Amino acid sequence: MTAFILLRLAEIAAIVLFILGLHFLSSPATARFGNRLAAAGMLIAIIAALAPSHGYGWWAILVGVVIGTAVGLYSALKVKMTAMPQMVALFNGAGGGAAAAVSTVQYLLWERAHYAGVPLDVLTDVSLVISAIIGAVSAAGSVIAFLKLQELMTGRPITYRGQQFVNGIVALAIAGLAAWVMITLGVQPTWAYGVMVALALVLGVMFVLPIGGADMPVVISLLNSFTGLAVAITGFELRYNLLIIAGTLVGASGTMLTVLMGKAMNRPLRNVLFGAFGASGGMDVAAAKGGQQNVRSVTVDDVAVMLAFAQQVIVVPGYGMAVAQAQHSVRELADQLEKRGVTVKYAIHPVAGRMPGHMNVLLAEANVPYNQLYDMDDVNPEFARTDVALVIGANDVTNPAARNVASSPIYGMPILDVDKAANVIVLKRSMRSGFAGIENPLYEDPKTAMLFGDAKASVDSLISAVKAL
Amino acid sequence: MSELSIFFTLLTVFVLAIFVGFEVISKVPTTLHTPLMSATNAIHGIVLVGAIIVTVKLLDPGHALATPLLTTITIVAVALGTINVVGGFAVTERMLQMFKKREPAKK
Numbered sequence: 001m002t003a004f005i006l007l008r009l010a011e012i013a014a015i016v017l018f019i020l021g022l023h024f025l026s027s028p029a030t031a032r033f034g035n036r037l038a039a040a041g042m043l044i045a046i047i048a049a050l051a052p053s054h055g056y057g058w059w060a061i062l063v064g065v066v067i068g069t070a071v072g073l074y075s076a077l078k079v080k081m082t083a084m085p086q087m088v089a090l091f092n093g094a095g096g097g098a099a100a101a102v103s104t105v106q107y108l109l110w111e112r113a114h115y116a117g118v119p120l121d122v123l124t125d126v127s128l129v130i131s132a133i134i135g136a137v138s139a140a141g142s143v144i145a146f147l148k149l150q151e152l153m154t155g156r157p158i159t160y161r162g163q164q165f166v167n168g169i170v171a172l173a174i175a176g177l178a179a180w181v182m183i184t185l186g187v188q189p190t191w192a193y194g195v196m197v198a199l200a201l202v203l204g205v206m207f208v209l210p211i212g213g214a215d216m217p218v219v220i221s222l223l224n225s226f227t228g229l230a231v232a233i234t235g236f237e238l239r240y241n242l243l244i245i246a247g248t249l250v251g252a253s254g255t256m257l258t259v260l261m262g263k264a265m266n267r268p269l270r271n272v273l274f275g276a277f278g279a280s281g282g283m284d285v286a287a288a289k290g291g292q293q294n295v296r297s298v299t300v301d302d303v304a305v306m307l308a309f310a311q312q313v314i315v316v317p318g319y320g321m322a323v324a325q326a327q328h329s330v331r332e333l334a335d336q337l338e339k340r341g342v343t344v345k346y347a348i349h350p351v352a353g354r355m356p357g358h359m360n361v362l363l364a365e366a367n368v369p370y371n372q373l374y375d376m377d378d379v380n381p382e383f384a385r386t387d388v389a390l391v392i393g394a395n396d397v398t399n400p401a402a403r404n405v406a407s408s409p410i411y412g413m414p415i416l417d418v419d420k421a422a423n424v425i426v427l428k429r430s431m432r433s434g435f436a437g438i439e440n441p442l443y444e445d446p447k448t449a450m451l452f453g454d455a456k457a458s459v460d461s462l463i464s465a466v467k468a469l
Numbered sequence: 470m471s472e473l474s475i476f477f478t479l480l481t482v483f484v485l486a487i488f489v490g491f492e493v494i495s496k497v498p499t500t501l502h503t504p505l506m507s508a509t510n511a512i513h514g515i516v517l518v519g520a521i522i523v524t525v526k527l528l529d530p531g532h533a534l535a536t537p538l539l540t541t542i543t544i545v546a547v548a549l550g551t552i553n554v555v556g557g558f559a560v561t562e563r564m565l566q567m568f569k570k571r572e573p574a575k576k
Contacts, residue, residue, distance in 0.1 A: 018512055019489060025505050026496040032565040035508050039558040042515065049518045049525075057528030057543070061521055064544045068517075068551020075552075076559035087560060088507050091514075095553035098516045101546035105523050108539055123476050224510055231516045232486075236479055238519055244479060245486045246515035252490025253509045257502060350499050357502030364567040371570055375499055 003052065010048040011242045017041030018246055022253070028370050045242055081365045082322045085355040086149035089220045092227050093142030099230040100135030100197060103128040106237060107193055120185055124237050129178050131233035132193075133200045138226040140204025145216050145223065148208070149354060155213025164274060167206050174199045207273070214396070215272045217355040218261045222269075225254025257356065264350035266402075266412040295431070298449040300458065303425050304465035307333075310387035312343040314379065316416055317363065319353050320393020320429065324455035327366035330392060333459055334368070336466045346372055347379040347389075347416050349397035380417045389421035391442075393428070393455050399440045409438055424448040427458050504564045511557025517550030 018041045024034025050058070072091070079087045106128045110120050147153045177196035180188055211219050228250030235243030262269050307313055315334065321327060334344040346368065352359035360373055374382070383389060391398055394416075401408040402415045418424050424447050431443075442448055451458050497505050524543040527535050 019493060021508070022493045022505075022512075023496075025501060025508055026493075026498070028500060028568045029570065031501055031504060031568065032562065035504070035558060035561045035565055038508060038512055039562075042512070042517075042554055042558070045515060045518050046521065049521045053521075053525040054529075056530065057524040060524050060528060060540060060544050061547050064520070064524075064547025065551045067544075068548040068553075069555045071548070072552040072554070072556030073559055076556045076563065079560065081564070084503060084507070084560070084564070087556075088503075088510055091507075091553050091556045091560070092510050094549040094556070095510070095513045095516055098514075098520055098546045098549035098553060101542050101549065102516065102519045102523050105527060105539055105542050105546065108542075109523075109527060109534055112534060121472050123472055221506060224506060224513070227516075228509070228513045231513045231519070232483060234516060234519045236476075236483075238522055239475060239479065240519065240522070241479070241482050243515055243519055244483050245489075246512050248483055248486035249490040249493070250509045250513040252487045253494035253505070256491055256494050257506060260502075348499070353503075355503050355506065357499055357504070357506075360500045361503050361564050361567065364564070364569065367567075367569065369570055370500055370568055373500065 007048050007051060010044050014041040014045040014048070014242060015245050017044065018249060022249065045246075081362050082319075082325075083150070084358060084361060085217055085220060085353075086146045088355070089142045089145040089149065089216075089223070092220065092224050093139045093146070096135045096138030096142060096223070096227040096230055098135070099227065099234050100132045100139060100200075102234055103132035103135065103237065104193075104197065107132070108190075111190060114185075123239075125185055126182050127233045127236040129181050129193075129196070131230045131237060132197055133174060133178060134226055134233065135230035136197050136200035137204040137207070138223050138230060140201040141208045141219070141223050141226075142204075144205050144208040145219050148213055149216050155216075157212045158209040163206075163210060167203065170199055170203050170206065174203060211273065213354075217351065217358075218258055218265075218269070218272050220355065221254055221258040221261060222273075225251045225258060228252075228254055261351060261356055264356065264414065265410075266414060295443045296446075296449050298425070298451055300451065300461045300465050303449075303451055304462055304469060306388050306423060306425070307337055307342065307390070307462070308340055308466050308469050310337075310342050312345070312382070312386045313337060313388045313390055314345045314347050314382060314386050314418075314421065316347045316349075316389060316391045316394045316398060316418055317352065317359055318392065318394025318397065319359075320395070321427075321455050322353065322359075322362045322393070324393065324429075326392065326456035326459050327362055327368075329456055329459040329463065331363075331366045331368050333463050333466065336463055340466075344372070345374050345379060345382065347376070347382075347418075348373050349376050349394070349416050350414075352394065352397055376414060376416055380420075383417045383420040386421040387423060389418040389424045391418055391424065391426045392459070395428075395440055396438060398442055399438065400445075401438070401441055405441070418442065419445055419447070422447070425451055427451050427453075427455050429454060500568075504561050504568075507557055507561045507564065511554055511561060514550055514554030514557055517547065517554050520546035520550045 021034045021038030024030040232247030402410045402413040
């Protein structure tokens with residue numbers, strides 16, 4: 001009895017720690033503490049699950065935990081900050097796969113028991129089928145998201161005629177098999193369950209294929225909430241509140257983040273998932289215009305003078321900066337400018353980088369203090385008072401076409417109003433278009449000058465030029 | 470307790486957790502969205518606990534249920550759950566370590 005009470009209390013403690021952990025994650029000053037609280041909650045939950053087990057199966061658990069810890073820890077410590085979105089996608093896929101595997105074991109166990117004459121209750125039956133499907137979709141979808149972001153396969157949307165029809169058929173087949181498995185309560189052959197899970201994996205792949213690289217963060221967030229939901233339903237299956245609560249917290253937060261991101265890009269979720277964004281549209285406009293030619297380029301020395309004698313400079317960092325590993329140099333340049341009395345701010349678009357808040361992480365890695373980073377809504381009125389907007393490897397989030405070209409695929413997306421600044425300097429490798437594959441009229445603006453070259457090399461030479469002044 | 474009343478107890482918990490989830494997350498600023506996503510990602514690693522429960526049930530010698538296939542699937546489930554938990558929390562910790570406030574120097 002005492003043991004029972006202690007275990008239930010431990011589970012409640014774990015739940016409280018998860019919720020408090022998420023609560024403390026809401027401020028940069030306490031976020032680390034929050035993460036540790038949640039991790040402590042997880043440890044308590046694991047101990048509480050092992051405690052009443054008489055050591056049965058511990059060897060198998062140990063094998064799994066050792067493998068999982070080695071793989072998880074190694075990848076977490078090795079991954080570059082730029083690759084964070086795909087890392088999160090993979091961890092998420094692992095969770096979805098685990099949920100599907102748990103349900104599969106439950107199913108096979110029960111099938112054996114069923115032949116021994118023990119009937120299965122409806123709740124377990126229905127929830128294990130649903131959690132297996134959602135978990136499998138999430139696992140396979142996450143792997144494709146990883147492959148796309150890691151550029152192991154093309155980031156462009158992969159589409160073909162009748163794609164949605166085919167996906168619809170697969171979804172229907174899954175639903176049909178699921179209904180069969182649920183209703184017949186295991187009288188059907190095992191292959192029905194197997195085919196159902198296999199089709200769910202196929203659906204996961206096919207549902208992410210037509211989504212372009214630029215939309216991948218939304219997909220990762222959505223898949224995160226899928227896995228949360230799968231885990232919550234596994235909780236129904238095992239009648240375990242802890243899984244229901246933790247899974248649902250994630251499901252709800254993932255849904256919320258997905259919606260927020262959709263808003264930041266002004267695109268309803270439906271459009272992200274089925275729009276095959278960046279497959280065509282923008283490219284046609286560019287081709288018709290014969291590409292962008294009327295751009296002005298400047299030298300490093302000109303830019304250095306502009307920056308050094310400015311009152312206020314706003315740096316607009318993009319993923320291109322991170323790819324070039326230029327964030328440390330950018331910080332150094334900002335330090336030099338501040339020494340000369342220039343006010344330096346960083347303008348962070350909600351979807352800068354490849355995940356909301358990704359750019360903040362990358363700049364934090366370069367020791368840029370987070371109170372120098374400004375959100376879009378706070379910084380946009382500032383551009384009119386700004387002498388130089390320094391755009392480093394950012395493209396689509398500065399594209400004025402989003403404001404005034406109704407035919408542009410990104411029309412309506414809130415952007416950073418860099419074109420309101422007195423001068424715009426764009427650091428860019430070449431005239432290649434952005435991640436979303438859309439031309440940017442900002443570059444043809446008379447106020448805009450281009451500084452071509454590798455972002456890191458350009459910023460480094462800017463530093464020495466500013467120092468030399 | 471009947472099957473139906475168990476279901477409704479669990480459903481109540483589920484519905485309440487949805488609201489707690491929305492409530493807690495809505496306060497997180499964009500700055501922290503990446504660490505947040507990775508921390509919530511780690512939290513759904515709680516599925517590891519589900520994997521542990523199933524493994525214990527499977528390998529309980531009293532029931533003699535284990536087959537090599539089933540044992541392999543449970544080990545895979547535990548390993549995947551552990552990757553999710555350990556990787557998720559470790560990567561979040563790494564990111565959050567870097568968030569620093571400007572020291573009140575420069576006056």
